[in-house]
Amino acid sequence: VTPEERLATLGYDIQAGTIGVGAVIPGVVVGNLLWLSGSVPDRNGRTWRGRVGEAFTTEEAVEAARETAVNQLTHAKTVLGELSRIRRVVKVLGMVNCVPGYAETPQVMMGFSNLLVEVLGEAGRHARSAVGLQALPLDVPIEVESIFEITPEAVG
């Protein structure tokens, strides 16, 4: 069973995107490490706008975090071609757009972290920080960036 098939079972159909021509790209590989650009929850025409603790409850933000994980895997697929090249998730930085003093950023980020484990199994477990920020692009409630260990591309 490929990660893409597990995603499909969970109701998520993802397609590799394009790298684009600008200065900022979805991810960069160095050896067996893949650094991904931050992902936000907007997906399939559904947009998320506003701060957690105000526009969104913690429960709603967990769902936004889950959508963000699907988008982060889409970044990975865009760079790698196949998600089976992911050996493990290494490190995740979860950034929640929230009201001052909002203390439940780790609970929100479980939406992201658990999706990775559902799709990748043991390989989805990772080191993480989950923190609260003042502002995010487009006023989305969450942005997450990750580092994955990967199988380097075959030579020859």
Next chain:
Amino acid sequence: VTPEERLATLGYDIQAGTIGVGAVIPGVVVGNLLWLSGSVPDRNGRTWRGRVGEAFTTEEAVEAARETAVNQLTHAKTVLGELSRIRRVVKVLGMVNCVPGYAETPQVMMGFSNLLVEVLGEAGRHARSAVGLQALPLDVPIEVESIFEITPEAVG
């Protein structure tokens, strides 16, 4: 003299924790690099709650940062077994829960950075950013995540 012995001399007795079964773990090793999850200052039953510049002065926050460094080394010990496997501290991201416009995040973070040098010597020096955030888990005043270079586990 081991890092654990230096910590003991400074009054800090640390014990390896457990990795746990959840999606988020204290650290992940890839080759000679260890990525650590964020640590907070709560330790030995002492809790820290509130923002720097409001609940805590800069001087108090320096002490919180020092406690956070002890916890970050505890994460490392949990993953590595022995702190002597640390070759050097590579990169530190210090995140301070503070009032808007609080400008002394680098001073706060010296509590963290100096503890690493006291324990690890030259190997404790590192690249760093020290910034101010809107919110942290449990409303702690500081959270820090690090990357260490390590000696990979012996083979055979």
Next chain:
Amino acid sequence: VTPEERLATLGYDIQAGTIGVGAVIPGVVVGNLLWLSGSVPDRNGRTWRGRVGEAFTTEEAVEAARETAVNQLTHAKTVLGELSRIRRVVKVLGMVNCVPGYAETPQVMMGFSNLLVEVLGEAGRHARSAVGLQALPLDVPIEVESIFEITPEAVG
């Protein structure tokens, strides 16, 4: 044409700084990776103080981000000696000191990202997050930290 010469053509004359003796240093190399400490826009006696969306417009902040990129390359030169040792920019974390809900952090960070491409060409393209924070050191409007892939120093 060296990166230093391209910088000069753009009007930026940079000189390697000194590593210093403190716990925090401009950058750390592990193998073919260079982790840089965060840079701020202050340069050549010009200081930037205040939040984007209040003290600075987005357009002004783009210029601050560009100055920050020059300072980040100065960090790299301090560690590497020559910028020609940069193989590529891997990952950038752009942190903007802004008013709550400020949604244009990616536009601000294009000042940083585009300067890297002007100086390094294709090798300047990178993965990135661009987010809004509560507070930065000295109340500067932007701080950025990066990871570069480099040519390891020649042996012998």
